[in-house]
Amino acid sequence: ELEARNFRVSRATLYNTMRLFIELRLVVRHRFIGQTKYEACYANEDHIHQICTVCGKVTEIESPEIADAIKETKLYRFRKDGFSLYIYGICSRCQAAISRQRNKLLTQKQDKNSQKSK
Numbered sequence: 001e002l003e004a005r006n007f008r009v010s011r012a013t014l015y016n017t018m019r020l021f022i023e024l025r026l027v028v029r030h031r032f033i034g035q036t037k038y039e040a041c042y043a044n045e046d047h048i049h050q051i052c053t054v055c056g057k058v059t060e061i062e063s064p065e066i067a068d069a070i071k072e073t074k075l076y077r078f079r080k081d082g083f084s085l086y087i088y089g090i091c092s093r094c095q096a097a098i099s100r101q102r103n104k105l106l107t108q109k110q111d112k113n114s115q116k117s118k
Contacts, residue, residue: 030084032058046070047084052091054098059091 002009018038021027028041032051037058039047046067050059070083090098 025081028084030058030086032056032086033088041082046082048087049084050087050089050091052094053088054090054094057091057093061087 018027018029022029025041028039028047030037030039030049032049033053033056035056035058048061048063048066050061051057066085070080070085
């Protein structure tokens, strides 16, 4: 946004400002596989993220059951402000691509075997 408005600001200023926002709990930093994302923090909302270990896509999901279970958990000498839960796996798009590639390899292998048996 700043660049689009031709507003010059140094990288150090941006990092220092982000560090301040994190300390003031205005922003939450999430470190995912190979990437860092920043998110505005509104009233210490709880977050559940699903992260694809292939493409790195991050999706926020809602799960009242998980949120309720965490809210009901008794913590020893600790006051919970909020929580972030990361669920790692493979998104449907990447899973489809992997399945297509696997099927292609199986078909090629079957074709080679059928040519050898002739």
